[in-house]
Amino acid sequence: RLQQLATDLSVTAGTRDSPGQVTPAMLCAAMRAVALVALLPVYAAAVGGTSKVNSFCVRIMTGNKEKSAGDLEVDIDGVNVQSGHFETGTQVVQKCYDKLPIVKFKGTSDDAWAGHADFSFDGGDTYDAMPCPDCTGGLASSGIAASGSSGDGEEHGKEVCLSGTMCTLEAPTPTASTAASSTEPVAATTPAPPTLKAIAALVATPNESPPLQNTLALLTNLATGVIDGTEQLSQDYMDLIEALTQQARTRMVELIVQHENYKTLINTARDMIADCPLPNLTHASETREAAESNHTECRLKEQDLNNTSTQTCNEYISAGSMAMDCPTSLPPGASLAEMDEHLSSFQTWIRAASAINATLSEKQVACKDARQELAGQSELCNQLNSSYEMAFCTYRDALMTGCSSYDTCRSSTIAYRERIHAEAEAAVASAKIEITAALSISCLSEVFGLEAIEDKQAKLQGCQKKDYDVEVAHMLAITYPEIPAAEDCDTSSVAVSPISCDPMGASGVEGELTIIPQSHDSDGLVAKVIETIKQITGVNISSRIDDIDGWLGVEVDVEKLVTRVVNGDEFLDDKQLAVLRSVEAQAAAVINSTVQKRDAHQSNIDAAVTAFEDCERHILATPHVTEGVASVESNHTEC
Secondary structure, eight states: OHHHHHHHHTTTOTTOOSTTSOOHHHHHHHHHHHHHHHTHHHHHHHHTTOOOTTOEEEEEEEOSSTTOOEEEEEEETTEEEEEEEEOTTOEEEEEEESSOOOEEEEEOSSSOEEEEEEEESSTTSSOEEOOOTTOEEOSSSSOEEEOSSSSSSGGGOSEEEOTTOOEEEOOOOOOHHHHHTOSSOOSOOSOOOHHHHHHHHHHTOTTSOOOHHHHHHHHHHHHHHHHHTSOOOOHHHHHHHHHHHHHHHHHHHHHHHHHHHHHHHHHHHHHHHHTOOOOOOHHHHHHHHHHHHHHHHHHHHHHHHHHHHHHHHHHHHHHTTOOOOOOOOOOTTOOHHHHHHHHHHHHHHHHHHHHHHHHHHHHHHHHHHHHHHHHHHHHHHHHHHHHHHHHHHHHHHHHHHHHHHHHHHHHHHHHHHHHHHHHHHHHHHHHHHHHHHHHHHHHHHTGGGOOSHHHHHHHHHHHHHOOOHHHHHHHTOOOOOOOOOOOOOOOHHHHSOSSOOOTTOTTOOOSOOOOOOOOOOTTSHHHHHHHHHHHHHTSOHHHHHHOHHHHHHHHHHHHHHHHHHHTTSOOOOHHHHHHHHHHHHHHHHHHHHHHHHHHHHHHHHHHHHHHHHHHHHHHHOOOOTTOOHHHHHHHHHHO
16 A cells, blocks of 8 residues: 555655645654554554453343334344344343444344343453443333334334334443453553543444544533533543544545546646647549649640530531532533533533642641540540549548547547546535545644643644635635637538539448547457457558458447447557557558459449441441442441
8 A cells, every 4th residue: 555655746745845735754654554544443442441352242132021022133243143033031132342343233123122222341341331422211220222114213212213214222421330241451441421422432343434524523522521621531532533544635636636646637638638630632633623723724734625626527518608600511512612611611620629629638637636636635535534533532521520520529539528527526525624624624723732721722722723725725725727718610511512523422431430539448349449450451562452341340449439439438549549540541442442442343334335326327328429328338337
């Protein structure tokens, strides 16, 4: 216990000796208290005026009068020692103990019991009646009675315990003759006064620590009795009072240590809220912006090529409307001169037709080239559009998930903060009462060391008038920091999506994993999750993609873990949190690989549709002047 106490105080003790702080002197006082507490049974035995082994004896006898027989239960030190029906004049219990026992009794039925309960401080040599402070007054002149009902037994005892209530029997005040009957000489010859008897009973059971207010009340009564002459003290009682005083000081130190722990927890709760991580989207944002820029530039170039293609092909079509009269045939009977003139006109027409043919052929090639370049640009832009959509959806999913995780982290850590604050406030309120009582006890203990009655009286009045509020408030000073302001996690940029992302999210994975730092792992769930994740993330990416069962196992266990963390029932340390956060990178790799496979399948489908449409166009295409129907059919068949 000393080692643990020293460890607890190592931070707060140091060399500080300002008011309200734990000092080395207080630590020494606490250690001395531990040693004194160990001697409490010795002091308690001294109060009894004997050093006999098992000198504290209890004897309960059924009365000899008519109707004394009845049903009774007797417990000593929390253990049932007798229970049943006891006839007139029979003994119920007679047992001796090496420390002051706690005796309780009750009636167990309507058949009331009556008799006597006596106590001996000298091993059974002499007995005195045991008073019953829990009992009510009866009609008889002596003895006790007990009944399980409320209306029977009053006429059989001076003190009665009714309605099946468990009533306590106290040890009587030891007398000088009791001490004189001891078989061995003892140091304490002063009769034990009533207040000291109560103190002896208090310290005889050190495992049942009563509130310090009770100890304060007893010492106050004792000090008053010493001053007015109704109480007398021996050195043994002075040692006993010193032990109680040291107990109070030890309790005060423990409360201060507890208070320091709460101050640490409060600051930790504040830091946990402030440490909730915002999503790191630098890479995803840069990838999205680059994909959007590339796609935009491509579409602008596509528009320019579309305009060029339209203009070039329109020029080709317009050139086909150039007017050209066909040559007429020479009428029969024409002269040679007319034939020469006709041939000259025909040759002129041929030259004009050749020029038109060259122009149309040139414009046809230009139109075809423009359309081919436009088709190639469109295909490139479609590919860039797919990349942009994937980058946007990945960014949107990461932003929405990250902000949701951030909000969840704040909600759970704020709930933890509120719980700690409530516990600390309750602890401070309770500690104020106990520490005030401890300081009052320490002050009162000085009364008993003074010689003159006037000095004792003055000291007692001073202790009773002293106000400890300022000193206690300084000891228990505590600051409750405000909730750290939330960081801006803005999702408005993706709230309205310019494209249609998969409702399941670009990742295709429904739900999200939110881990809050905290730690105790009551049933090994944290360890199980950590080990599963390590097994999965320890293999190559293709194995991770195919390990569906492994991922499902992580999902189920992590969901349980998240529920506990959100409810404040589980905490994770930094190392555990780091392993869990590695899931994000691993899952992202799986997601990207899966999306790439999906896009590859989509590209194959798009290519097949385009090929089919090309085949249809072959059927509808207008054949060139030099091509026949057979050629068109052949092209379609090959396509």
